[in-house]
Amino acid sequence: MSRSSLWEYANPRTFVETTDKVLPPIAWAAALCLVVGLIWGFFFTPDDFRQGSTVKIIYLHVPSAMMAINAWLMMLVASIIWVVRRHHVSALAARAAAPVGIVMTLITLFTGAIWGQPMWGTWWAWDPRLTSFLILFLFYLGYAALWAAIENDETAADLTAMLCLVGSVFALLSRYAVNFWNQGLHQGASLSLDKEENVADVFYVPLLVCIAGFVLLFIALVLLRTRTEIRARRVAALIARERRA
Amino acid sequence: MRALLLRDLRLAIRAGGGFGLALAFFLIVVVLVPLSVGPNSDRLAIIAPGMLWLGALLANLLSLDRMFALDWEDGSLDLLATSPMPLEAVALIKALAHWITTALPLILAAPAFALMLNLPGAGYTGLLISLLLGTPALSVIGSFGAALTVGLKRGGLLLSLLVLPLYVPTLIFGAEMTRRAAETQEYLTPMLMLAGITCGTIALLPFASAAVLRANLR
Numbered sequence: 001m002s003r004s005s006l007w008e009y010a011n012p013r014t015f016v017e018t019t020d021k022v023l024p025p026i027a028w029a030a031a032l033c034l035v036v037g038l039i040w041g042f043f044f045t046p047d048d049f050r051q052g053s054t055v056k057i058i059y060l061h062v063p064s065a066m067m068a069i070n071a072w073l074m075m076l077v078a079s080i081i082w083v084v085r086r087h088h089v090s091a092l093a094a095r096a097a098a099p100v101g102i103v104m105t106l107i108t109l110f111t112g113a114i115w116g117q118p119m120w121g122t123w124w125a126w127d128p129r130l131t132s133f134l135i136l137f138l139f140y141l142g143y144a145a146l147w148a149a150i151e152n153d154e155t156a157a158d159l160t161a162m163l164c165l166v167g168s169v170f171a172l173l174s175r176y177a178v179n180f181w182n183q184g185l186h187q188g189a190s191l192s193l194d195k196e197e198n199v200a201d202v203f204y205v206p207l208l209v210c211i212a213g214f215v216l217l218f219i220a221l222v223l224l225r226t227r228t229e230i231r232a233r234r235v236a237a238l239i240a241r242e243r244r245a
Numbered sequence: 246m247r248a249l250l251l252r253d254l255r256l257a258i259r260a261g262g263g264f265g266l267a268l269a270f271f272l273i274v275v276v277l278v279p280l281s282v283g284p285n286s287d288r289l290a291i292i293a294p295g296m297l298w299l300g301a302l303l304a305n306l307l308s309l310d311r312m313f314a315l316d317w318e319d320g321s322l323d324l325l326a327t328s329p330m331p332l333e334a335v336a337l338i339k340a341l342a343h344w345i346t347t348a349l350p351l352i353l354a355a356p357a358f359a360l361m362l363n364l365p366g367a368g369y370t371g372l373l374i375s376l377l378l379g380t381p382a383l384s385v386i387g388s389f390g391a392a393l394t395v396g397l398k399r400g401g402l403l404l405s406l407l408v409l410p411l412y413v414p415t416l417i418f419g420a421e422m423t424r425r426a427a428e429t430q431e432y433l434t435p436m437l438m439l440a441g442i443t444c445g446t447i448a449l450l451p452f453a454s455a456a457v458l459r460a461n462l463r
Contacts, residue, residue, distance in 0.1 A: 138410040158460035159393050166453050170411045177414040
């Protein structure tokens with residue numbers, strides 16, 4: 001079946017039909033990447049000569065941190081689409097992404113603390129990156145709480161979309177404000193495409209597999225949760241119609 | 246617009262609560278700080294800039310939920326929305342009224358509270374300028390949060406969860422500016438950043454608040 005435009009997927013039925021076909025391959029690919037990447041990373045890479053085996057937490061920490069930020073970006077895009085074109089699937093996808101983002105942020109904070117204890121000698125430091133991640137976590141919590149608090153679905157979608165837009169600006173502002181406020185303990189970026197010095201290839205390749213696994217996992221979870229939301233919405237509509245009859 | 250501002254101010258003064266309550270809350274915070282960290286005046290001098298800012302911020306938060314809630318309950322918000330005045334202007338006026346009734350008394354009382362917390366003498370100018378520059382941003386951001394939660398029965402706790410992360414940049418630059426002033430360092434950079442945040446929020450956030458209010462009123 002050919003689709004003339006991307007916006008066809010804004011039709012909930014088309015969305016569900018398409019994800020019926022797409023979801024299983026994505027989920028399996030995510031599982032495969034994660035199994036291969038994590039086993040490879042944990043058991044078949046050498047220990048770092050200074051960090052020992054603690055370096056291996058990178059295979060959870062880095063991908064989850066990337067997804068925590070990218071989940072918010074995805075919510076931002078979905079919110080803009082909702083504000084501009086008012087496609088319900090878009091609002092539901094933003095709603096579906098929030099809990100996944102919360103979990104990713106938590107994984108990042110926890111793995112970071114576990115790594116920081118032996119390496120920095122502390123579980124937590126008020127470092128700019130750590131602090132801005134904690135603030136991102138608060139933004140996620142507020143967003144999810146606002147969704148949960150409002151009964152009318154359409155109003156909730158409107159309000160959370162505005163919160164997401166405003167919150168993105170402030171999250172970005174906070175990210176740079178905390179740089180001003182304290183010097184960093186966290187190392188800089190070591191995976192950039194345009195830098196001379198990066199992580200060594202032995203660590204880099206399994207890390208890429210893990211990142212791919214996390215991206216696929218995120219897509220699969222968001223699609224699954226969006227389908228659940230659509231079906232919940234449909235059930236609610238059916239019950240409402242039943243009552244009226 | 247002036248009529249709306251005067252009406253809000255009059256309501257805040259005559260209905261009681263809003264006007265003096267924030268000030269009393271600020272006072273209590275200032276009293277609780279030495280009780281919790283000990284009366285050592287050197288230690289108080291170190292934490293005074295941050296505590297004064299934190300107290301001002303929390304006092305500001307306290308009266309936010311009343312900003313739109315009363316008008317929402319008695320229906321005057323609907324009338325305001327249908328009046329020829331744009332809803333953006335209504336949001337801005339409400340924030341201004343909140344600033345005058347909550348933040349202005351705080352700023353006037355801040356030197357006395359700073360004295361109680363043993364703020365070093367050089368810090369007073371910095372504290373006053375930073376509060377004058379920073380609190381309008383708090384009120385405007387707060388009006389956005391208040392607009393978000395206006396339709397909720399018990400929105401108070403949710404309001405703080407939504408608004409406090411948005412306060413982070415203002416708090417950082419405001420407290421940093423006061424701290425630098427207290428330690429007789431140069432504080433132009435945080436001052437300019439604070440002014441920038443305030444100007445930006447005043448210029449842009451009323452549009453977001455109005456959009457949110459329209460969604461709530463629909």
